[in-house]
Amino acid sequence: MIFDIVLWGGLIVALAVSFKQVDIDNLPRLFNGSSTAGEMAGALFNPDFTRVDFFIKKMLETVMIALWGTFLALFLAIPLAFMAARNVAPAWLVWPVRRVMDLMRSVPDLVIGLIFVIIVGLGPLPGVLALALNTGGVLAKLFSEAVESIDKGPVEGVRATGAQPLHEIRWGILPQVAPLWTSFALYRFESNARAATVLGLIGAGGIGSTLIDAFNSYNYREVSAIAIIVVVTVTLIDMLSQVMRKRLL
Numbered sequence: 001m002i003f004d005i006v007l008w009g010g011l012i013v014a015l016a017v018s019f020k021q022v023d024i025d026n027l028p029r030l031f032n033g034s035s036t037a038g039e040m041a042g043a044l045f046n047p048d049f050t051r052v053d054f055f056i057k058k059m060l061e062t063v064m065i066a067l068w069g070t071f072l073a074l075f076l077a078i079p080l081a082f083m084a085a086r087n088v089a090p091a092w093l094v095w096p097v098r099r100v101m102d103l104m105r106s107v108p109d110l111v112i113g114l115i116f117v118i119i120v121g122l123g124p125l126p127g128v129l130a131l132a133l134n135t136g137g138v139l140a141k142l143f144s145e146a147v148e149s150i151d152k153g154p155v156e157g158v159r160a161t162g163a164q165p166l167h168e169i170r171w172g173i174l175p176q177v178a179p180l181w182t183s184f185a186l187y188r189f190e191s192n193a194r195a196a197t198v199l200g201l202i203g204a205g206g207i208g209s210t211l212i213d214a215f216n217s218y219n220y221r222e223v224s225a226i227a228i229i230v231v232v233t234v235t236l237i238d239m240l241s242q243v244m245r246k247r248l249l
Contacts, residue, residue, distance in 0.1 A: 047228055048221035055207065059229050062206030063237070065124050065199070066192035069131025074185060076136030081143030082169065088147060104137025109195055113204045124205030131192050139184055146180045147173060186241040193237050197230055
């Protein structure tokens with residue numbers, strides 16, 4: 001009871017203290033610009049698909065960035081997962097590997113993307129590399145936790161045959177974690193399809209650069225068309241992922 005009072009009381013205090021910090025008191029501004037909002041809404045409900053072929057081409061590039069980013073992330077995540085799993089790797093290796101994974105996850109992909117834009121220039125490659133690093137850290141954590149939660153019986157059975165550690169992983173661990181790993185990877189691909197759109201805003205390829213150009217030129221009809229294409233694409237990816245999960249799991 002006391003814990004609940006402290007917890008919820010602390011939450012209320014935190015909300016009160018941060019009220020001005022996040023400008024909640026300026027919320028009426030949202031309604032003061034009603035004429036501008038109405039003009040924008042009118043344009044958004046009247047999308048301009050004149051350049052639909054170009055938009056679809058850029059959207060496909062965004063999906064390919066997400067696909068390659070997720071694919072490369074798997075090559076980072078799988079070895080890191082085994083090196084970070086306490087029931088597989090020695091303690092002296094687990095701690096530094098987990099800190100590397102923390103670093104990969106904690107740096108936003110936009111920041112990583114900006115760094116790669118500076119290194120390799122504008123285009124899809126910075127987006128691929130940014131997603132690969134960030135997603136690699138996320139998947140490595142999820143994969144390692146899946147490894148730590150396995151049933152020890154199959155592993156001990158393989159070990160009893162005199163098998164090498166790699167055989168223990170191949171026959172004792174992978175069959176148990178493969179369904180979860182597949183689900184995690186598919187989910188991250190869905191997330192990366194959305195993230196790749198945002199990365200385009202910093203020049204990392206895809207439809208994001210086209211979207212920001214439309215915003216900067218106040219062409220809200222094109223903004224609406226691009227948003228519709230993004231929503232449809234992400235929905236199709238989600239549906240495809242569900243079919244793949246059912247087939248693979």
